[in-house]
Amino acid sequence: MSFPVGIDFGNMHSVIAVARNNGVDVLINDVSNRSTPSIVGFGEKQRYIGEDGKTKQISNVLNTVDNLQTLLALRFNTPDFDREKKYMNETLIKFPNDFVGVEVNYAGRLQQFSSTQLVATYLNHLKIMALNDIKSEIKDVCISIPVWYNEERRVALMDACKIAGLAEVTLVDCLTAAAVFYGLTKPDLPELKQKAKVVGFVDSGHTTTSFAIASFHQGKVKILSSDFVKGLGGRDFDRAITEYVADLFIEKYKIDIRQNKKAYFRVMTQAEKLKKVLSVNKSGQLNIECLMNDIDVSTELTREKFEELITPIVVKKLEQCIALTFKRARVESLDSIELLGGSTRIPLVKNLIEERTGIKLSSTLNQDEAAVKGAALIAAKYSSTIALKPIKFKNVLAQNISLYWDKPVPGRHNSVELFSKVTHYPVIKSIFIEVSSDFILAAHNGKRHNVKESISEINHNLLGSWKISGIDPKKHMAKKSEKIHVELIVSCDVSKFVHVEDVYVTVKDSSKSDGKENGLPNYRRIEHLNVETLPISPNHANLTKWSQLETVMVKQDQLVKDTEETKNELESSIYSLRSKVEGVYSDLLDSKEKQYILKLVDNTENWLYDDGEDATIEEYNSKYQKIKQIMNEINTRQ
Ligand SMILES: Nc1ncnc2c1ncn2[C@@H]1O[C@H](COP(=O)(O)OP(=O)(O)OP(=O)(O)O)[C@@H](O)[C@H]1O
Ligand SMILES: [Mg+2]
Numbered sequence: 001m002s003f004p005v006g007i008d009f010g011n012m013h014s015v016i017a018v019a020r021n022n023g024v025d026v027l028i029n030d031v032s033n034r035s036t037p038s039i040v041g042f043g044e045k046q047r048y049i050g051e052d053g054k055t056k057q058i059s060n061v062l063n064t065v066d067n068l069q070t071l072l073a074l075r076f077n078t079p080d081f082d083r084e085k086k087y088m089n090e091t092l093i094k095f096p097n098d099f100v101g102v103e104v105n106y107a108g109r110l111q112q113f114s115s116t117q118l119v120a121t122y123l124n125h126l127k128i129m130a131l132n133d134i135k136s137e138i139k140d141v142c143i144s145i146p147v148w149y150n151e152e153r154r155v156a157l158m159d160a161c162k163i164a165g166l167a168e169v170t171l172v173d174c175l176t177a178a179a180v181f182y183g184l185t186k187p188d189l190p191e192l193k194q195k196a197k198v199v200g201f202v203d204s205g206h207t208t209t210s211f212a213i214a215s216f217h218q219g220k221v222k223i224l225s226s227d228f229v230k231g232l233g234g235r236d237f238d239r240a241i242t243e244y245v246a247d248l249f250i251e252k253y254k255i256d257i258r259q260n261k262k263a264y265f266r267v268m269t270q271a272e273k274l275k276k277v278l279s280v281n282k283s284g285q286l287n288i289e290c291l292m293n294d295i296d297v298s299t300e301l302t303r304e305k306f307e308e309l310i311t312p313i314v315v316k317k318l319e320q321c322i323a324l325t326f327k328r329a330r331v332e333s334l335d336s337i338e339l340l341g342g343s344t345r346i347p348l349v350k351n352l353i354e355e356r357t358g359i360k361l362s363s364t365l366n367q368d369e370a371a372v373k374g375a376a377l378i379a380a381k382y383s384s385t386i387a388l389k390p391i392k393f394k395n396v397l398a399q400n401i402s403l404y405w406d407k408p409v410p411g412r413h414n415s416v417e418l419f420s421k422v423t424h425y426p427v428i429k430s431i432f433i434e435v436s437s438d439f440i441l442a443a444h445n446g447k448r449h450n451v452k453e454s455i456s457e458i459n460h461n462l463l464g465s466w467k468i469s470g471i472d473p474k475k476h477m478a479k480k481s482e483k484i485h486v487e488l489i490v491s492c493d494v495s496k497f498v499h500v501e502d503v504y505v506t507v508k509d510s511s512k513s514d515g516k517e518n519g520l521p522n523y524r525r526i527e528h529l530n531v532e533t534l535p536i537s538p539n540h541a542n543l544t545k546w547s548q549l550e551t552v553m554v555k556q557d558q559l560v561k562d563t564e565e566t567k568n569e570l571e572s573s574i575y576s577l578r579s580k581v582e583g584v585y586s587d588l589l590d591s592k593e594k595q596y597i598l599k600l601v602d603n604t605e606n607w608l609y610d611d612g613e614d615a616t617i618e619e620y621n622s623k624y625q626k627i628k629q630i631m632n633e634i635n636t637r638q
Contacts, residue, residue, distance in 0.1 A: 004140040004383045005130050006376030007123070008174060008369075009157075011069040011146075012206035012234070012342075014038050014122075015372040016130050019380040019388070024373040027133050035368065036129070039066045040121050042106035046560040047553060049125040061089045061265050063104040067235075068122055069146065070207055071115045073156035074100045083231050086239070089261050097538050107556070116156050116539050117546050120163035124550060127164055140383035142170040142375040144177040147210040147228045151445065151463050154495065155537045163547045171495040172378055173395070174371040175201045175212035176223055178340055180393050181374030182214075182365060183221040192217050198224075200325075200334045202353050203371070204343035207233040211321050213329040221393040222424065225328030229317040234275065234343045240309040241271035245286060245299055252299075255292045263292045278303045279345045307348045314349060322356050328398075336362040340370055378494075394424035401463060401498060402448035403431070403490070404455045407439040409483050414455070417448045418490055418498075428491040428501065432523060434483045438469040440534075441488070443498040464498040465534040476505045476527065485523055503529040563617040570624040571608060574601050577627050580634075588637045597630060 006017040006024070013035035016027045029036045031051050039053035041064035048056045048064070057064045065071065070084050075098045085092070093112055095101040101114045113121075130138055145157065154171055161169045172180075178201050183189065190197055196215035203210050212226035245267060246257050257263040270286050277284035278301065287298040326332075337359045343349055344367060354361050366373075380388045401419045408414035412434055419427065445461035468486075476484045489502040506523035539546075578601045581594055589597070604623050612619065 002137050002139040002383075002385050003134045004142070004376055004379035004386060005134075005138055006142050006144070006177070006372045006374070006379055007126055008144045008177070008372035008375060009069055010035070010038060010205055011067055011208070012038060014126060015369060016126055017369070017372040017376040018130065018134055019376040019386055020134075024376045026369050026372065027129060029129060036126065037066070038068045038122060039064060040068065040118050041065070042104040042111075045107060046557045047106070047121065049122060049557075050129075058262070058266060058269070061262050063090065063106065065090050065102055065104070065113075065118055067207070068115075068119050071100065072119045072160070073115060073153045076100055080230070087235060089265060099538070114539070114542075114546075116159050117163065117550070119157065120160040120546065120550055121553070123160055123164040123166060124554060127166060128554075138166065139385070140168050140170075140379040141166050142172060142177070142379035142382075144174040144371045144375040145171050146208050147173040147175060147212070147226050148208065148230055149173070151461060151496075154497070156539070159537050159539050159543060162543055163550050165547075168382070169495075170378060170382055172375065173210075173212075173226070174203055174340070175210055175214075175226055176221075176393065176395050177372070177374030177378060178203070178338070178365060178370040179212065179214040179216075179221050179223060179374070180378055180391060181370045182338065183216050183219075183393065184374075184377055184389060184391055186216070186364075189216045189218045192220065196222075197335050198329075198331055198333075200337040200357065200359065201340060202337060202344060203340035204346075204349055205233050205341040206235045206343070207231070209233060209318060209321065209341075209343070211325045213325055213331060213334065219389070219391050221391065223393075223395040224331065225325050225396060226398070227321045227325045227328070229321050232313060232317050233341075234272065236313050237275055237306075237310050237343070237346070238268050238271040240313060241275060241286075241301065241306065242267045244301075244305075244309055245271070245297075248299055249291075249297055253295050253297055255295055255297075257292060260292055266291060274301060275306065275346070278306050279347060303347070310346075310348065314352060318349075318352055319356055322353070326357075328396075334359050336360070338365050338370075339363055340365065340367045342368065382494075394426070395496075397421055397423045397425055397492070397496075399445045400447050401443055401445060401492065403433070403441060403443055403488070404451055404458060405433060405435060405439045405441045406455050407435050407437050409434045409436050409481075412483075413450050415448045415450060418443060419492060423492075425492040425496060426494045428489065431488050431490060432506070433486050433488060435471070435486055436477075436482055436484060437473050438467075438471050441466045441468055441500065443490075462536050464500070465536055466500045467532040467534055468500075468503050468529050469532070470527070470529040471505060486529070487523060487525060500531050500533070503531055505529060559617065563620065566617050566620040566624060567608075567615075570604070570620050570627070573624055573627040573631075574605050574608070577601050577631060580631070585634050588634055600630075601627070 004019045008015045015035045017024050026034050036050040037054040041048035041053035041056050041060050053064055067087050091103040093101050093103045095114050101112055103110055103112050196217055198215050201212045208228055208230055209232040210228035213224045215222045249255050257267055266288055270288055274284045274286045283302040285300055289296045291297045339361055380386045397419055398421055400421045402415055403418045404415045442455050442465045443463040444458055485506045487504045487506045491499050491501055504525040505527040506525050509522045509524045581597050
């Protein structure tokens, strides 16, 4: 049986949960943590992913890629890049379309990876973790993503899922996921005919702070509005501390950590720890041995000073975010505010939210796990394998979506507004347009405008593109005109992807005099047209190649792991046999046999620490089997 899986894809950590046994279980990783660092590192023979990547990060900083969530589909020469580049220690390279990729030293040579590949590697690691736990195939997955992930990032994430072998994937933003969890688990929600309960959700994580206002009835969740601030999260606070101590160290120790990536990174790591100490203490200590030039550094930081450092980063942006979310939601007040994300543990952040909203904060949700649990429940909702308490949820688009088509009727416009920005999705709509023959249809974010040039020129914020065929102008053209009336059935799914579900040629129904019914043109469907979805991902052509490469790299990682395990088994079998020869086997062996065995173990040991230091799994295994065979044979004498 397959179980629905939720993944909260965080920039610092990700969390996996599985919906089963009438509940949701958060999975524990190989070192018993409930969250896994979002990191991929590269080494001489293998990759270091998640916890391994974190452990090796300081010694392998140039070949370790973190911040995967913000790196995905990041482009050079954008405001996002300007903000991100200071957190990137690896060598950055340009992929087609200006996408940022990395160059790392892996398996003895420089190799280049796109951000989609890196995220795919990480998701594959999480998938393997989940597979080991649920011990059956994974079908339904819901990933919670940042509120700010635009179409390009979401398409790239879906590409990464394909490479990682995750098929049925739904994407929802982390606040919606948390709100769904709230809606499914709170017992005291009003009935449908009663006034809705209105709750705010603030998530302040490692890179982003976001705020949503949602209304609740039993079995129904509606996101009324949301807003976010990129560059407002724990990472910015760690950096503020690091910059402060960098100046201090120049003065006190005459070392400039800004000139040494590794030293700077080590201070950032300690700053993060110190920041957490300051959430519960009035002051804390930062100590690092041999930071640069064999100098040990140490300094104290008070909470007051920390707050002084982060106030310029937090106050204005958070105020604006709160004000905008309230304005868009058109509500004056909230019943409560739920806190999510690690950085809402910081007293200054908490106090600010309370002060600026005027609402008492509530921590009834587990701030690190509400989003992933909601994601697992959303995966369960769309799965056929598990029955769930029914819940309907809708999010708000926040941006208009418009449709454009080529082959318009001469002299007529070729665009129409599909959904206004206040539309709640998932949603499906029927829309009528006029064309002159088979056509290409495209959906774009933003307000509709008339396009003079070819629609392929509007490549900004493309949400989907389709080839519609099967029109026979002679047969389908309306009499005495050059128009063909076409009905499009278009939807925006739960992941905010636009789909053309069906297209029909229609004719005016002459039995209705005003030509309209229920506000819609009164047309009769006469023929079903063909819809071909055109790929919009810039990585489309690479996906098969990248999937194959990922499979090869996973096999290589596994081979390195298995080789290491076999080597360890051989090593312990050497010690075990040697001690048994003089111990429990002593009476079972004659002196000639003892001599032979001791010589064999000595030779194997010498080989292991010399030529055999870096041997193949087959070599370790054959020596191990030989020792095991001897032991088995002696055991039969007992
Ligand atoms: N007790 C604490 N005091 C202060 N900061 C904390 C505390 N615990 C965690 N953090 C910070 O919270 C951040 C991680 O939060 P979280 O796990 O919610 O982030 P994320 O989901 O990976 O990132 P994002 O949501 O931005 O993608 C880190 O910066 C971490 O240092
Ligand atoms: Mg998060």
